[in-house]
Amino acid sequence: MINELVKSVMEDVIKWRRHLHQIPELGNDLPETSAYVTEQLDELGVSYVKGVGIEHAIVATIEGGKGPGRTLALRADMDGLPVVEKTGLDFASTNGKMHACGHDAHTAVLLGVVKALNSIKDQLAGKVVFLFQPGEEISAGAEPMVKAGCLDGVDGVMGIHVGNISAEAEPGDALFSTGAMMACLDKWEMTVxxxxxxxxxxxxxxxPVVMGSHIVAALQEIISRELNPTDPGVITVGVFNGGSAYNVIPGSVYLEGTARAVNHETREFIAKRIGEVAESIAGAFRGSVDYNYTFGAPPVVNDEKFTLNVMESARKVLGEDKVKLMKAPVMGGEDFAYYLEEVPGTFVFLSTPLAIDREVFPHHNSRFALDEAYFDSGVALFLQATLDFLNQ
Ligand SMILES: [Zn+2]
Ligand SMILES: [Zn+2]
Structure with a gap:
């Protein structure tokens, strides 16, 4: 049944994806994208609420015809990036922005799942909630939607990321983690x-240039000497600004960067130690530091039992050899983490790389591309996992 259902929506999925790909928008400002999504929902006759926490967020719902039961939420992010596309694809964006992370595919695949489930809703017990989320790339979409109640009454949550995020996956693989999968998304800044x-x-x-230089080097010792080597952490200095002339020592310099960890204790430790190390070093040279650490999206931590169940569903539709468990988390972040802090769930990497000029480019690159031949795996996985969840 799943195969037939998937087949029946794939033409639409590809059409929707290519259209969305040509109209990328940024952050929480997605007027054209959200209008396109609601247009399809209207056509399918599926009810939805707009403006859940964010003006352009959409929460659609399908109620099963067989009465009450469990509720599963499925999430797609919808925003693009400020990147000028250079893929050369027929349907490449020409508006100066780009779906360079594959969120166009997430949105189209989820619409396909809406269409498929809507066609069999009489056979379902329980409810499916579809979260069409803005603002993932600026880490400002999931949190306000959760605060506005998008997970009220929800028993589980699931999301997919296409592309080539983890090198552990072969094309077409669904990659799972039963615990920490991605890192937090924190930012720090300091003036020396x-x-x-x-x-x-x-x-x-x-x-302060010399103080700042010692600080940059010392921050790496927090990672190499103070963290347990088996517990991953990253501190990156992304900005080091200061000075105005070759023969002038400036009065201050400015540094900012990111910090990543996959558990809360390590995250708190790094936040504290960056400040302590910087203040001590500046103090040693009779300077001082203003330091600020911003906690962004938390680490993505999947629920073990929920994940094992979804892996079982995935094996049914993708085959045993395409379902894999990650060996190590990746240090990128995802605001899907906010949903996982509220309800048990799982995030899945679906490997869908497409080479441009014989090379596969990374996410956020102007030549990042997706192989549409694997989109049916995404639809099938969502569908099977939903049916299994509602039947449990
Ligand atoms: Zn991204
Ligand atoms: Zn993404």
């Missing part, structure tokens, strides 16, 4: 204050 002077008279200064 010294005293400026003429570049030829350094003894008149307290040089």
């Amino acid at each position: 204050h010294g005293v400026g002077s003429h570049g030829a008279y350094p003894h008149g200064s307290r040089d």
Whole structure:
């Protein structure tokens, strides 16, 4: 039954995906994208609410005809990136923005699942909620939707990410993790204050460039000497700004970067230690530091039991050899984490790489591309997992 159902929606899925690919929009500002999605929902006769926590968020619902039961939420993010597309595809974006992370596919695949489930809703008990989410790339979509109640009454949640996020997956593989899968998405910033002077008279200064340089090097010792080597963590300095002339020692420099970890204890530890190390080093050289750490999306941590069940569903439709367990988490982040903090669920990587000029490019690259031949696996996986969940 699943095969027939999947086949019956794939033509639409590809059509929807190609259209969405040509109208990428950014962050939480998705007027054209959300209008296109609601247009399809209207055509399918599926009810939805718009503006759940965010103006362009859409929550659609299908109630089973066989009475009450469990409720499963399925999520697709819908936003693109400020990248100029250079894939050369027929349906490439020309508006200066790009679906360079595959969220166009997530939206189209989920619409396909809506269409398929709607056609068999008389045979379902329980409810399926579809979360069409803006703002994933700016980590500002899931949290407001959760706060607005999109998971009220929901018993489980599931999401997919296409592309080539983990090198562990072969094309067409569904990659699972029964625990930590992705890292938190934190940001830190600091201003290192010294005293400026003429570049030829350094003894008149307290040089913040030198302090900042020691800080950059020392931050890596937090990772290599203070974390348990088996517990992953990242501190990256992405910005180091300061100075205005070759012969002037500036009064201050500015640094900012990201920090990643896959559990809350390590995350708290890194946040505290970046500040302590920077303040101590600046202090040693008679300077000071203003430091600020922003906790972004938490780590993506899947529920073990829920994940094992979805893996069982995946084996039914994809085959034993296409269903794999990740060996190690990836240090990228995902705001899907906010849903997983509320209800048990799982996030799945579906490997769908497409080479452009014989090379597979990474996510967020101007030549990132997806192989549409694997989209049916996404639809099948969502469908089988939903039927199994509602029947449990
Ligand atoms: Zn992305
Ligand atoms: Zn993404």
